[in-house]
Amino acid sequence: NAGVTQTPKFRVLKTGQSMTLLCAQDMNHEYMYWYRQDPGMGLRLIHYSVGEGTTAKGEVPDGYNVSRLKKQNFLLGLESAAPSQTSVYFCASSYLSDRGHGEQYFGPGTRLTVT
């Protein structure tokens, strides 16, 4: 039981390049999330998904797209990377709960640098 895994662990991009971050969970959770964490800003929700084939915007969605084609996977895409997207990205998943957000299980993070 691996929990939540993220690929890659580290990445350096040049401005304007694109990339996809992959998140996988083996807990059969309905909900999945992408957060970014920056010094002094805390964790901020980018996008989330309440089930296979559905996605929704979080607090800071601009510049990112997501897809949830399979229940266990949640992909975060950067179409044209900008230095402001330099951050640590965390994926999380949770079971279905009242108000939709039970305890969340986080992955180890992806450290992205955009130069």
Place this chain on the structure above:
Amino acid sequence: SQKIEQNSEALNIQEGKTATLTCNYTNYSPAYLQWYRQDPGRGPVFLLLIRENEKEKRKERLKVTFDTTLKQSLFHITASQPADSATYLCALDMWRSGAGSYQLTFGKGTKLSVIP
């Protein structure tokens, strides 16, 4: 606007003492509040969840209180150990009108250092 604040950015405490961390929120009434632990270079780990109709919850050396009148949660670690040194995050479900849904919103965290 809705806000969630963890009062201290950093807290130093002597080993064996009780550490108390504070989480305050404004302009909102969450259904529940969660606490997480985050070690450097790692993702947050869930510790405790407390609901609005619960005053207190315990798990081993951890205790969480939830005062909906004061709009405050206190997180206590009794008999603290150097291994408890980490950043502790509180989180609560906030209604985001722009998204049209509840979303879990995290505080910025308090970095706890337990000194031997």
